[in-house]
Amino acid sequence: MKARVHVMLKNGVLDPQGKAVENALDSLGFGGVQDVRQGKVIELTLDETDAETARTNVAQMCEKLLANTVIENYAIEIES
């Protein structure tokens, strides 16, 4: 079973890298980009076969290591 974790800076936390990407897109002539937020995707391959258990386990991994919940939110996708 695979899990995909999306980690994003929380709303209201300044994302200077996203800002720089936004400016770069603008200077390349891509108009109309209102905002860019940059995050990361972490893919996990798990032994677990039960989707709900997998989700609970991955949530614990996020709380403990994969995300810093002071500044980041996470979202978990489970693919069976």
Place this chain on the structure above:
Amino acid sequence: MKTAVIVFPGSNCDRDAQVALRHSFGGEPVMVWHGDADMPAVDLIVVPGGFSYGDYLRSGAMAANSPIMREIVKRANAGVPVLGICNGFQILTESGLLPGALMRNADLKFVCRDVWLRVERNDTIFANRYVSNSAIRIPIAHHDGNYFADPDTLKMLQGENRIAFRYCTEDGSLSDEANPNGSIDHIAGIYNEKLNVLGMMPHPERLMDPALGGTDGLPMFEGLVEALAA
């Protein structure tokens, strides 16, 4: 008195810290490998600067979960003084010993130069040799030094007088120009609730000797020697 410096893969200020401690405390500090789960009883633990684990995932995130950090958290909670410098500060926030987080510098640039710091209080074991509200010159060298805390946490730090140092101008005033990384409320260093843990981005251990261009870091270590001997 015994001191310890924690060594992670990717630490690069561990030997600066070692020299600073040898210089001030006299004895030889114990160099403790991150993979060790235990260490001798010591009077001061320094978590040094560098790029532990290559800053993988987030600066300090991997180191915060290393075996030795569990022991350091235990000792810090029992009152043992812990000084986290630069990457050490990042590790202490990631481990939960200090609140908030260190984010990418606001201008995205690695910044390596001397800055001025305002000493916010001097009634601590770390700052007793400094004068409150005076400005001291200390080097910084980091990419992720932009201190962030949510509004409630910031209010708590301010209310409990737990801000140790703020970035300032040479005359001690606060301005955005004097803030090298975008840190909220100009914060360069903070204490834990019991004041036995200090995390700071600037490097006092790098300015201990006139031959290195200044001595404003020396009073921190001399003050620790005096406070811990008492």
